[in-house]
Amino acid sequence: MKESRLMLLQYATAIVAVVLVSVHLIMQGVILPYTKAISFSNILSIYQNGFYAVFLEALLVVVLVHGFNGVRIILHEWRQSAPWSRWVDIGTILAIVASVGYGTRTVVLAIFGGG
Amino acid sequence: MGSEGLEAAKNKRGIWGWLNPAHMNLERWAYVFQRVTGVAILLYVLGHLGDTSFFVGGPTGSGPSPSGWDFIGRIFENSFGHLILVIVVLVLFFHGMNGIRLILAEFGLIFKKPGAIEYPYRSKSLGSGQKYLIWVGIAVAILAAMWAFLVLFEGMG
Numbered sequence: 699m700k701e702s703r704l705m706l707l708q709y710a711t712a713i714v715a716v717v718l719v720s721v722h723l724i725m726q727g728v729i730l731p732y733t734k735a736i737s738f739s740n741i742l743s744i745y746q747n748g749f750y751a752v753f754l755e756a757l758l759v760v761v762l763v764h765g766f767n768g769v770r771i772i773l774h775e776w777r778q779s780a781p782w783s784r785w786v787d788i789g790t791i792l793a794i795v796a797s798v799g800y801g802t803r804t805v806v807l808a809i810f811g812g813g
Numbered sequence: 814m815g816s817e818g819l820e821a822a823k824n825k826r827g828i829w830g831w832l833n834p835a836h837m838n839l840e841r842w843a844y845v846f847q848r849v850t851g852v853a854i855l856l857y858v859l860g861h862l863g864d865t866s867f868f869v870g871g872p873t874g875s876g877p878s879p880s881g882w883d884f885i886g887r888i889f890e891n892s893f894g895h896l897i898l899v900i901v902v903l904v905l906f907f908h909g910m911n912g913i914r915l916i917l918a919e920f921g922l923i924f925k926k927p928g929a930i931e932y933p934y935r936s937k938s939l940g941s942g943q944k945y946l947i948w949v950g951i952a953v954a955i956l957a958a959m960w961a962f963l964v965l966f967e968g969m970g
Contacts, residue, residue: 709919712912719905727964736890738882741868745877758862765855772848801862807869811876 704767711764718757745808758801766794843947847911850904857901864889895965903958910950918943 699707725744726735734740744750770790774783831845867885870878888894917923923942 709916712909712916716909716913719909723902727961732964732967736886738868738877738879741882742877745868761858765851765858768848768851769855772852797859797862800866804862804866804869807874807876811869811874 705771708764708767708771711760711767714760715757715764718753718760721753722757742808745805751805751809755802755805758805759798762794762797762801766790766797839944839947843911843914843950847908847915850908853904854901854908892966898965899958899961902961903954906954906957907950910953911947914943914946914950917946 726732729735730740745754767790770786773786831848837845864885866872866874867881868878869876870881874881914923923946925942
């Protein structure tokens, strides 16, 4: 993908992340008192509500793509050479896949897992 | 090393150049903090992925686990853990607000028209709006951190 497209992706994920993170913080500290918001029963009900499960998965993907793409941009600023760029790009993709995979596993097990 | 070599070395300081306080203005500090807070937030998010996974019993879990969640709660639900969260909210809001400023700047929405270069040689296109937006971001981050402090420490005493 062209760098200009990746930069647009960085801005798009930034705007979406601002909205999703704001909603996440409101859910944790405004709608319910914090101690109740992080209780096991409340979190289980959030995961098992289809809408919020999709919301959490979207939050996971958007924040990790934005974060790792940001680190990729910093690493490209730091050093410039073709091999370095290639390895940074490959490392970024692997990091996104691994971290999104691990986070998705939590969401999936919270919904369908046996405990 | 000749003067050209010195100049080239100066231009190749890379990310270490961020930490050099010489010739830094507010915009440059905002640039540095945007990157430092971005990396810090990513590290927090990765840690958060790790701690929330204990809701399903951690890396080897297989489903919702009250004991796993209780285990992670005993580690992080204390004054120190809450103080870390307040700092996370502070840097998160600064990063978000400053990021919105950068997007507005990228699309040319907060630039003034460029003009002829005249004494005292200040850039006319930058204007003062950018500086105000940086201070607005700092103010919002501080207010958000105060809100987080009240939410997290409410009822702890």
